[in-house]
Amino acid sequence: MPPQSDPQDPLAPLSPRLPSPLQEVHDERFARRGLRLLLKRDDLIHPALPGNKWRKLAPNLRSVAETSQRRLLTFGGAYSNHLRATAAAGRLLGLRTIGVVRGDELAERPLNHSLARCAQDGMLLHFVTRADYRRRADPAFHEELRARFGACAVVPEGGSNAAAVRGCALLGEELRGRTDVAAVACGTGGTLAGMAAGLSAGQHGLGVAVLKGGFLPGEVARLQRETFGGPRGDWWLEERFHGGGYAKVSAELSDFAADFAERHELPALDEIYVAKLLFALTRLAAEGVFPRGSTVTAVVTGRRQPGDL
Template sequence: MHAPPDPLDTLAPRLPSPLQEVEDERFTRRGVRLLLKRDDLIHPALPGNKWRKLAPNLRSVAETGHRRLLTFGGAYSNHLRATAAAGRLLGLRTVGVVRGEELAGRPLNPSLARCAEDGMLLHFVTRADYRRRADPAFHEELRARFGECAVVPEGGSNAAAVRGCALLGEELRGRTDVAAVACGTGGTLAGLAAGLSAGQQALGVAVLKGGFLPDQVRRLQLEAFGGTRGRWRVEERFHGGGFAKVGAALSDFAADFAERHGLPALDEIYVAKLLYALTRLTAEGAFRRGSTVTAVVTGQSWPPAP
């Protein structure tokens, strides 16, 4: 019996992702070198940490023979879009359980419309039901409704995904002092920190409020590696009011940063918050002179929530 095709080969990612130096006086005047880890260039449909987290899960789905994948996300979830795209490319059926029953029957926003175009079946649930997204009993209810399927958690963050993200840290060994990433569910930070070498530090910039990320990262590292790994910390001050909350000042910063450095429009939900945080932290003297800071560009631009 032939082994199923490896999604890593089928989807042909660009790995390792490029590392780009940018000259920005807000960093250079503080003696800080800024690099961009261009994970947004890994794959046009599954950029950044979505590729790194989904690929191990897609391999597991292929190995088990499942042809349907069910996962969870909000109305502007990058993870849902990436899962839908992967399903289209690999011939998998996908189901997206979307937080917010009030969205059902309304015109789809551009993010969810892309999911639907890629063949994802969207199932809107109440916020109370969505809080059950990690409950095995809820998963069985969903399987009874949609048929046998593999279930991937919100954001794709599970032990397999964390181990996949450790490769990101390994690609940065010896290249930086601090590796920074925007954090939603904590899976990328958990893996990044584990992959770095001794003496390097991972910094997670929270894009949601709530203060839950440190516990989440520790839990994910325990599940993936049996204990904590690497040096890491979470910066909670730059979420801008919550997930997908984007004010005029952040939009102006994102547009200016992209223009200064010849970059495509920045993803404002994650990447702009990360770069804004690093700019502020540098001004505050958080990084020693002579150090190198790397910002992981985890995704592409997408319209933020209103």
């Protein structure tokens, strides 16, 4: 059944399927430890903006839609799901989108499948050096970009800001009373910051870092301060399973992803985020991190698209 929406809502074309389904999977690697494994199927929220991309972008897009602004600028890497989701949203809402991409344009020609999809959806791609990309949160850099492209609303990398964190708090609320541990893959930390805030007392939020650097704990704490004025919820980060960095996918991880999808009759797993999350949870279960009798929920934040790594 398609999502129902108010045709007068400026975000009607992005009408979501909420709450997203909660699916139990019977996996011996968890069962032998006395654990239940659930999948929060956020990948089914919207075909063009699955999972946390919808939860984080929708509040930002609503803010833009309620103004006269028709141009949106944001940031991402060469395989950014956030850029792809923003481009798709721009196409559906009639907004012009600009993607500031980390890396040399010549190195990205021909465009990889992810950036090609952005371009097909009408996004103007602006490649910058890695040095300039490090200025992505600098208001002075935003003004330089506005001088080049005209007046535009700016959404941060990954869509992670206070509006996005509040949107992701609804994810935690949907899991109240349903799980002991709610786990999500983390790139910029916004989903974990919001989800943890929405959980009930006694529930635990777990973030699995998909890139290295050790900055995520500080980022999650910063986002919660900016959004709620201080820490919210009980959460922790596991940073051992990034596999060497963002979009780094080993043969072991690919084999795990294919096996997990086959044994549980799931669509091919997104290997940049979701497979790393499930791989981490499987290892943590084997290590005895979760007390026997616990229910562990993995948030499926997206699905593999044709041409993905």
